[in-house]
Amino acid sequence: MKLLFIFFLLFTITLAHGIPLGPTPDMPTVSSDITVISALPMPYPEEIAVDPTETFYLTGTANGYVYKVLLDTNEISVLLTPRDFNPDYFADFTDEEVAAHCTGAQNETHLLEPVCGRVLGIKFYTNAKKVYIVNTYFGIWEYKFKTNGKDKIKNIFKQTGVFLNDVYRIGDKLYYTNSHTSVQRYAVVSVVLDPNPIGQGSFNVFDMETNEHKTLVDGLFFANGITVSSDKKFFYISETDAARVVKYEIATGETSYLVQDLPVLTDNIYLEKSEACEDREDNDEICDNDGTLLVPGYYRVEELDNLLRDFTVMAEFLTQNFYTVVIPTFKTWIKPVGTICEVDEATGEITKVIFSNNFKFLLAASAHKLSGNQYITGSVFYPMVFRFQLNE
Template identity: 80%
Template sequence: MKLLFIFFLLFTVALTSGIPLGPTPDMPAESTSLTLISNITLKYPEEIAVDPSETFYLTGTADGYVYKVMLDTNAVSVLLTPKDFNPDYFTEFTDEEVAAKCTGDQTLTHILEPVCGRVLGIKFYASGNKVYIVNSYFGIFEYKFRNNKFEAVFEQTGVFLNDVYRIGDNIYYTNSHTSIQRYAVVSVVLDPNPIGQGSFNVYNKDTKEHTTLIDGLFFANGITLSSDKKFFYISETDAARVVKYEIATGETSYLVEDLPVLTDNIYLEISEECEERDDNDEECENDGTLLVPGYYRVADLDDVLRDFSAMAEFLTQNFYTVVIPTFKSWIKPVGTICEIDEATGDITKVIFSKDFTFLLAASAHKLSDNNYITGSVFYPKVFRFKLNE
């Protein structure tokens, strides 16, 4: 099935000469029923993991730290530092010296990130009271709150690791690119290779083996599990779609294509009925809601993504004076959150506001009472807001 999926990608490339994207969507209507509850200044937040007490743990992608935030007080504390992920390098550094090095000039990501790391994916598991954490440079790690034990699940360098999901002894993860590291993320988005370099993989903790389940993905990103626990949903950023992977058969399809956003992390809100059935170990239907945050598509970026030769030509220009500023101008203005019906793949809601900048949404999590938390890797804020319905 994996080979069939690759052939499908090749066929698509042959037809389009670029990443398959439909017409660039119009800007969404602004959501007028939003109430801002709070905003917390954090270093360009990436993914959010919420525990049952609604404390949340947040990967701070600008400096290689992981933070803990108390929702009732907005108090922020450090859970993990670059020294935890890269102890050999920082063995003689004090905490202050680590912070001084890793919270420096963010234009030097090509120097800082391979040393300080870049923490992306994080998932909380009530069973065992622990989180799994992806450091895009060093591997995947486990942190147990019960005894504050922190250890590597596996170490891996030279690739662009992104998100993680655990089932039993299997650790599922995405690799956004096989050879380009995270600091060159612009080159990952604008990769003129006609075959995507991202993949969806599994690591078995018992056998210590890695297996690629899907390759040829255009910027493999966030992962979440379906309501019935039979499928994975994988965010394919450049292609603006969500891939659906059946665990039992390896069959690959799409839950939704041609989204109005270049997708980032994704999160599934299961229905109340499903929660009740899950408690009784009864089979659940796929009737949840998928939260899909991302960067709202703009015509100039879409045009380049649709044409591999245009991407290659664009990347021949001066990277720091032309490529990066132009790329930032494409993604800076707008972003949003889509809600997707898990059963149909239909977009049921688009959340967008100009009043506060969750516009560049990298992550979204829905709490009780229509409260949402969202953060962005391009804006140093985490926003909590209420959707008034």
């Protein structure tokens, strides 16, 4: 049966070549001039949300928790646990038992991921009074910081069997990405190395008034992080496997690319608005798209690029033993370097590449720019959150 599937797959992918990737960029040999301010051990962080007081909330992909960190003191506390997302399963567990169940060798085999959950996207709404959280196994959730006696957390909707990733709310609509229609997060390597000539990721909207879902863009190769443009007329969608950022016009549904052929396989993205935009927003004026898009990611290497460019080669590679060949080989392609690209929102030009190959920050999955030319970043592949200053 497996051979029949492989033959069918090989026949199908002859209709297409591979994911559109330009030439593999040369990896820099010199790191950017960085001063590390703090390096906090955290369980493989995915996305970071920073509120106006520069307190940040962080999703941990190792154990299904959400954490709160005070930047001035580095004090870490737990905001949400797997019990909040899966209360029936953990009803009789103490806090210590939940932590033991969802952390450690047994959980690292991924057998417990669908039970403990994995929290990915996190975005603030209404001046940080609410936060929307994507648990890829238990759907999208709303957390209120001030509740007046009401429940702090509620499940907005559940979608199982898919790879939910990021979320953004505008009005009564929740926009979200689905990285894959059938493969779940514990098999993330199968999402990256999917030889299907049609991308299995999508960008979607959920209407909280009517409870209706709608797919806005499909065929994406690993749909990942999302953010909205300065003028709030466009969404920017990170397309990991294709190393590019998709631009979606909300009014018309038309798509284009803000930037292509990035030096990184992109992850979460964050828009830093210009000072002019912030001044205009204070006066209720419409902003121009003159911000800076922060695009963290995993520096592209030739071996992985070549595989992604050719669906036939990818399918043949996947016929090898998944656990003894595919996964170990894949891990060698994820180089332990840190990279954040800054992209001009108006032109789509890469204006800066912050790079480190000396372990000052590693494998950037998320990035925010703080005051004083400081940045904060974390990675799903490295159990640390780094706050650093770029010396220019």
